[in-house]
Amino acid sequence: MFKINENYQKLPGSYLFSTIAKKVAAYTQANPDKDMIRLGIGDVTQPLAPAVIAAMHKAVDEMADAATFRGYAPDLGYEFLRSAIAENDYKSRGCEIAPDEIFVSDGAKSDSANIQEIFAQDSRIAVCDPVYPVYVDSNVMSGRTGSYDANTETWSDVIYMPCTMENGFVPEFPKETPDIIYLCLPNNPTGTTVTKAQLQDWVDYANRVGAVIIYDGAYEAYISEADVAHSIYECEGARTCAIELKSFSKNAGFTGVRLGYAVVPKDLKCGDVSLHGMWARRHGTKFNGAPYIVQRAGEATYSPEGKAQLKAQVAYYMKNASAIKSGLQAAGYTVFGGVNAPYIWLKTPDKMTSWEFFDYLLEQANVVGTPGSGFGPSGEGYFRLTAFGSYENTQKALERIQKL
Numbered sequence: 001m002f003k004i005n006e007n008y009q010k011l012p013g014s015y016l017f018s019t020i021a022k023k024v025a026a027y028t029q030a031n032p033d034k035d036m037i038r039l040g041i042g043d044v045t046q047p048l049a050p051a052v053i054a055a056m057h058k059a060v061d062e063m064a065d066a067a068t069f070r071g072y073a074p075d076l077g078y079e080f081l082r083s084a085i086a087e088n089d090y091k092s093r094g095c096e097i098a099p100d101e102i103f104v105s106d107g108a109k110s111d112s113a114n115i116q117e118i119f120a121q122d123s124r125i126a127v128c129d130p131v132y133p134v135y136v137d138s139n140v141m142s143g144r145t146g147s148y149d150a151n152t153e154t155w156s157d158v159i160y161m162p163c164t165m166e167n168g169f170v171p172e173f174p175k176e177t178p179d180i181i182y183l184c185l186p187n188n189p190t191g192t193t194v195t196k197a198q199l200q201d202w203v204d205y206a207n208r209v210g211a212v213i214i215y216d217g218a219y220e221a222y223i224s225e226a227d228v229a230h231s232i233y234e235c236e237g238a239r240t241c242a243i244e245l246k247s248f249s250k251n252a253g254f255t256g257v258r259l260g261y262a263v264v265p266k267d268l269k270c271g272d273v274s275l276h277g278m279w280a281r282r283h284g285t286k287f288n289g290a291p292y293i294v295q296r297a298g299e300a301t302y303s304p305e306g307k308a309q310l311k312a313q314v315a316y317y318m319k320n321a322s323a324i325k326s327g328l329q330a331a332g333y334t335v336f337g338g339v340n341a342p343y344i345w346l347k348t349p350d351k352m353t354s355w356e357f358f359d360y361l362l363e364q365a366n367v368v369g370t371p372g373s374g375f376g377p378s379g380e381g382y383f384r385l386t387a388f389g390s391y392e393n394t395q396k397a398l399e400r401i402q403k404l
């Protein structure tokens, strides 16, 4: 008789955004006349940039001709894309990352879920609290997290680093020594970030204690302040302790197109064993590459027109972020984030729990957001709104919230 992976049985409830989608679907079914505004999941709303569309069309035509048709992509991704990434995302920022240290993937969600499998089963993971749920859930699935305590909403073998208003949402070094540290900066869900000097402290700490940092830089394009690092490799020593994950979802609107990459520097080693070699082995065995058409689309984001068009798109969303932030502040809310990230993190009013505020907003304003407690216990009493809506809907949502 077959047996299941019992670790899946330990997972409480469904994936956060699936739970929210179900709740919203039930509400809209019962109230079909309501005009819902969705500022919950961080999904983009603006169309792909013209430079990206042109590159995709061209690639589609190439696939229609036997002379230019492409089958399986190279294991690490096409050279043209890896070189563009190395040049634009690293070399131009003074970071030493070679094209063959870049692994093209279908996005940062899958990379951040999969990366744990190259580490030992008894590795201790440290996560910020609140945190993007994928980091913890993927470790639960692989049996690395002990048991779940429903009262504290925490796992026994996970080190939590609370990020709250009190510490300015900056994680502190944990008392117990972790093996793997997940950092998402600028942060999802709080929309806050750390300075380059604070990030350097984390790199120094990881090198000192022999930990690896899994650095999720999905929101890098939204950085507006000068003293914030665009890559962890801007920090000295990061090549020996950090894996960086990047996504084209938020900077280029590829949430439905799917493209990302992982950087595993060749200097990152456990004894004599190179993690780069391990990830290459894993990638080669379990992944068959992002589609050629999509990789050409990714390349186009680095062309002069592509860069200009994406800059305008990011500015569009950040105009929403700033409108939400100031609009909520004017209505008396305590608000964080929204300066270096497309997320606004607010304190719920009148001591409402995160889910109470979710229901209140859903029913009274027909606005969907994300309850902070869904990201971890320290998110209780907070709520996340995304700036990825259209400007018109964002304005409408604000007007409704201000009238409550």
Ligand code: MLT
Binding pocket: 040, 041, 042, 043, 109, 132, 188, 249
């Ligand atoms: C979010 O809303 O937190 C993100 O859209 C999730 C993701 O990027 O997978």
